Amino acid sequence: MKVNEIGRWYKPWFFVHVRNMLRANRTVVEYLPLKDYFHRHSRSIFWELQDIVPFGNNILFRYLFGWLMPVKVSLLKITQVDAIKKLYEENHIIQDLLVPTSKMEHCLREIDDAVQVYPIWLCPFTLPNNPGMVHPKQSAEQMYVDIGIYGVPKRKFDAKPVTRRIENLVADCDGFQMLYADTYRTEAEFRQMFDHSLYDKMRVKYDCKSAFPEVYGKVNKNVRD
Known part of the structure; x- marks a missing residue:
């Protein structure tokens, strides 16, 4: 039984490991420790680290400095000057879309036509019809898939119109845009995508209006600024 401890600092990034096996066009059976499986994309921040540290998967770098990975996202944020932050926003996309x-x-x-970013994260899941902001438009639970787009677009990229195009695509498909990423939707459009009925009721019941901003104000960059 071949056990691959993919979480070791000197091991190749998981997505590169899988890609190499696929390109070899052969059947491979190996076993991953459960913890390593759960964190299989942690060291490379999925495939984002290849844009931050292009030589990060080099075997020499892995052996000498792999134990430093992944770079803390909080550290990246506090060390970004405005010019780098603007460059990053204008040449990079990160979105998770539930459709x-x-x-x-x-x-x-449509996403390929808009940005042509690969690899793409695909994770199917069951979306239950529970009260709250995210539930199927139909009355029953439904199978959804999380489409994750992380990286540098290969097509000419203008952040706002391209993101708006993707947001409208998701809305037309009765989907949801995950809110850790940039959103350019208007408040009316945001309310159409996310069911606010229970949320509004709770804000009134517990007198939240004077204490906490609307969730839209937390996730929309223009409102925050």
């Missing part, structure tokens, strides 16, 4: 599996192929084709 019904029935709309996945259509969304992938």
Whole structure:
């Protein structure tokens, strides 16, 4: 039984390891420790680290400095000057989009046409019909897929119109945009995507309006600024 402790600092990044096996066009059976499996994308921050530290997967770098990875995102943020931050925003995209599996192929084709970023993260899941801001438009639970776009677009990239195009695509497909990333939706559009009925009721019930801002004000960059 071959056990691959992929979480070791000197090991190749997981996505590169998988890509190399696929390119070799051969069947491989190996076992990963459970902790390593759960954190299989942690060391390379999925595939983002290849843009931050291009030589990070070099075997010499891994052996000497791999124990330093991944770079803390909080450290990256506090060390960014405004010029670097602006350059990053204008040449990089990071989005997670939840769409019904029935709309996945259509969304992938449109995303490819808009940004052409690869690899793409695909993670299917069941979205239950529970109260709250995120639930299927239909009455029953439904299969959705998380489409993760992380990286530098290969096509000409103008952040706001391209992100708006992707946001509208997701909305048209009865999907949801995850809110850790930039959003350019208006408040009305935001409320159409996310069901605010229970949220508004709770804000009134517990007198939150004077104490806490609307969730839209937390996630929309223009409102925060």
